[in-house]
Amino acid sequence: MKPKSILMPALLLLVLIFSAGVSAQTTEKQRLIVLTDIEADPDDSQTLVRLLLYSNQIDIEGLIATTSVHQKNRVAPETIRKIITGYGKVQPNLLKHEPGYPSAPDLLSLVKQGLPVYGMEGVGKGKDSEGSEWIIKILEREDKRPVWVSVWGGPNTLAQALWKIKETRNEKDAKRLIEKIRVYTISDQDDSGVWMRKSFPDLYYIVSPGSYANATWSAINRVVKGISNEEISNEWIAMNIQQDHGPLGALYPDVAYGMEGDTPSWLMLIPNGLNNPGHPEWGGWGGRYELYQPDPPSAPVNPRFTGGVPVEPETRPIWTNVSDKYSPYIPNKFGKAVRRDTAVFTGNHVTLWRWREDFQNDFAARIDWCTMTYEEANHPPVPKVNGPEEFTVKSGEIFKLDADGTYDPDGDNLNFLWFQYPEAGTFKTPAGFGFLAENLYNVHTITAPQVDAPRTIHFILKVTDKGTPVLSRYKRVIVTVNPK
Template sequence: MRSPGLLIPAFSLLASIQLSFASKCPPWTQNNRVFVLTDISNEPDDTMSLVRLLVHSDLYTIEGLVATTSFWLPNGTDAEQIQSLVDVYATVQANLQSHSNSSFPTAKYLSSKIASGPKVYGTEALKELEAGGSLTSGAQLLIDAVDASPEPLYIQIWGGSNTLASALWYINATRTASAHQAFTSKLRVYSISDQDDTGPWIRRHFPTMRYIASQAGFNQYGVAAWTSISSSTVDVGGPDKAAVSQDWLTANIQIGPLGAKYPDVMYIMEGDTPTLLYNIPNGLGDPEHPNWGSWGGRYTSNPLGSDAQFGDATDTVIGGDGKSYTTNWATIWRWRNAFQSEFAARMQWTLAPNSPNSNATHPPVVIINGACGSKAIEMNVTVGQHITLNASASYSMDAGAKLNFTWFQYKEPSAWQASTSVVPTINITRPGGTDGSLSSFTIPEPNSRSCKAPEKVTEFGQYAEAIKCPVLHVVAAVKDVGARHPITRYRRVLLRVQPYDRE
């Protein structure tokens, strides 16, 4: 399922773009529809993630907050805990809203989206349905959410998945094959590993449905990508441990009425949060493209090129110790300082309404070559073509903001194997005398010295992948370096290299 992005011709932009035009570019407003399944009260991390969701809830359309069971909470659900957090959110919602051009949902609306899934473990819920039992309120809410819109529904599974399994079982039993297919085609699942036995059941019975999950032995959480959100045992020396320490959380997150509900760390900080970060519309990722990479990690399909089941991919990242790490964990921890800094900035929003004297930090608006929005910019390019990307029209709503521009090639999404040696390197330069908002480069020759359009390739396996023309990814990251808690926004440029033959 590929969203087309914004297709514009590649060209060298010589004239600067006036801020008067930039001011007409609104921040991102098209939010993903998300549906959360959480085994909240099992351990503190679900409560932590729910606090983060609430202070970022202007970036999502929340369609469901459903309490579930899991391996570690097999005999009950706790929707009351969700409601208690929403009640506290009500006391800070007005403050949050004053800081955003998008809409923070009301507590009343969120309360209408709270429900409970089956109070039994895993596939026991399916046995109850087979015996004539009724759908739970949570499973019915999920069905209603899917039916309510033609837009995708992103299901974030923080615990067991039997609420989703129940809904799928019911749809399969009560609707025609075409109606069933129409229903499942709208589902996008990101599961924090498998936390009951219905995850494998779903993937086995609905193999064409989009499903992201770290694939490992059951309960082998330590090898999963999502653990790098905060685990101190992944890539030791690479990620910044201070940004997820209890001391940092106490100082920056456990503040104000809602922050007071953020528990101390036990086991791991926010193990479920990568599902939220995956859908955050910050211009880095696109949830329709798991392989592109985002704050929520990067995932690759099996088989290659499929739009269905995805597992962990790897990135190569230079860590804080100067060493190189090529791991699935690096796909998340590489963004740790950025997503923690935004969380801290938003917790400040909860404390007071926005005002000229509030000294609050807000997201910049990134504009490249005159293109507004957060969707990737797509360019058809030829080898040897000179490209200039101009982000000088980008701006911040904050007075006195000092915007910093970082440009980088994200190689891994272009690779068809763990090694990025198959991807040609873009030599990005920044013209002298500028503030860094411009970047220039020449489209490099494919490593194979020739390439074909993907639809023209008749080879298979490694030979096919080696001769396909690459799609190269360049990303701009923009933030206010003068802010106490900078908020980073990105813009991705896809360079679609056209067929080339050196001979």
Template sequence: SNQIDVKGLIAVTSTHLKNNIYPESINRVIEAYKKVRPNLLKHESNYPSSDYLYSCVKKGVPVYGMQGVGDDFTSEGSEWIIKELQVNDDRPLWISVWGGANVLAQALYDIQKRFSEAQANELICKLRVYSISDQDDAGIWIRNKFPSLFYIVSPGGRYGSATWPGINDVVKGLDNSCVSNKWILDNIQQGHGPLGAAYPDVAWGMEGDTPAFLSLIPNGLSVPEKPNWGGWGGRYELYTPVYCPGGENIGNVPDEPETRPIWTNASDTFFRYVYNPYGRSIRKDSLCFSGNRASLYRWREDFQNDFAARMDWCVKDYAAANHPPVVKLSHSSKIDVVSGEYCVLNAAKSYDPDGDHLSFLWFSYKEAGTCKSAVKLFEPENVYKVAFIAPEVDQDETIHIILRVTDHGYPALSRYQRVIICVHPRK
């Protein structure tokens, strides 16, 4: 919350809780946060006051889905969304939907009623929605009714095909310890103050809703306005998904075809780099991971370590805790080159605020760019600079090179720099 500007915390219903809302559950978490905030401020600034966060807690209607949208269902939650949209602020307003979407639907319903078409469009253009699947029938209504609205979702209630469960999948070949109940107990719940003690045992899936805001954390990797570039919240592409009826539908939410392009599931393929006990300190693993959830698997250990470090900040002094490295390039993060040109990328100015040793890893994120030619980075790819030869192209193409810098404190923390290479054909 010190890096994301929280504007509202709205209690809503969903297919899993159709007739009740519990803002008091939000307030309990804020009460625990209030007790650790003084210690958090020893580590980073801008953590909001508990009084401010209490003022952000708003109620939706205790009614399920579209049954709670219409002339008689305006709530303090839907009014708060409209109020924030009217603030003179050029930034987009992100709505992270962790349950049902009917409060957002009501806000949009009221905007259409109260404002001129031009004014309504101006407000709606400021909205960005990331929904954890559909947990009522309001999501599909919104997407059909407001075709220009920026909307990220694995549509429907078929969680099995969604991207976001990649945050807690147990996958052969991955380090699954970071999503285990023991990891949660050791790193979050026990010995981390009142906020950690308030963290419940897993009942369904650990942190299932968290991808809806992970890409908003400024880590040098994520560009929230570009879901197709990938980041801690996963990677999504803009298209109209093919309608595939049938299959598991958790909670019996509407199973309807999409009528327009949405930001939705995109496939990634990657190989892990693993520790090498001799010689070069890392090696490329032989196991390949692919599919839409792989766009979360890429970063899972990193963002779980970030979570653990922040929980340490709740109870430890600055010198006893770890803090993320600072990644600095010696050149622009956008570079123009010509096919066949020799290119060098350099991050020698990177440093760690705690004085920890830093490890580097450069890799090509093929799916994020437009260039389909393979980009081979010259070895070694685990030092502060790397080189490659721009591939042959027939038209302007982009290549995304990611630098991951990891410190050796505990827990080890990673930050990134994305370098976009614009490759032009030879003249």
């Protein structure tokens, strides 16, 4: 079922309020609380290693150890502390590359724990925990920014915080606190997720209900036929992350089930010029999602593929899976530097893995920063758009896309690529560049297409350096086309 024409008024109002005034680029640091069933699977530890390398770009405000269907009676905050301690050994070197990395003691002060019980057994009167109380404390801070809750396991600690807010606050105050929350859960790993979506119908919630295999997040470690997949191989991980990358890389465990299944829950918060957390429907490193009420499963879902958590019909719109149609750009040996591949990929997993090589290289570069000097390491380019990043034209008018002023802090040679992201806008037909090559930094004389109503076109500028590893950053230009 695609988005309804009439959504719940309060939820729709929340989306509109949060979107108002949000430009194509978002540079404001995002606030983040993590709920993790760390030790249920090595991938939580893997994800935490990566997250700490971006802790200067995201305001981490809580790291809460929880249970899940895979670890029902235990929480493991000690593992969070162990990884933070490893981070503390490399934090001084990270600061040589970018400012703002928090100290290990500051991060250790954010480690909390939920109750060591499963799901709804931990929700209700007398079920408060250090973790649930911390969530409420964070929500009460005088800070207008939303609070992202990234759920890597079971969300019952958040459910308890919401239960207490509802029970102890007046309606206006409860609404104010709940409106701050932005949830992204890695599927439903206990029975409190469905309860929250039913009990708090205005709660902002990104989730792929049902089978893990169908979830968008699973694309991070999915082997895709027709592309390289090298960047998720065990050999690549060992060479680029684990070995000879200092004490933090040494704490990155081997894959047991799937590499970093939890990482997509916060990748969209990285300010890379493509991501815009206020617009999951625009797409980014964490995938692309739209707000609608999905149809219930047409057949019973095998519990093996849900961890055993029952799959219930959704009672209201949620942010969930949508599809992209994608043909990668690939290098040319001669002539034009890049060309479109003839292969075409379609599906919700495409919305995430299409960026996978970029964010894996970014991870590899940042873990290099743990041991390398600034001169030895690579750093991302800085794209610039010479002109507005959002503007309006009429059908038939000429406009241009110009990346003049883009630079690389290491002095590396740069590759430019402009492309349309049809699914992100309301103009779905390809709006080509005519005879112009899309790898020019200045793509000029583009003719606005014919439309019968206002339509938006999303153009993405991808700038990639030729350092080691190659690093990419982006700009998003949104063109509104009005009828002539």
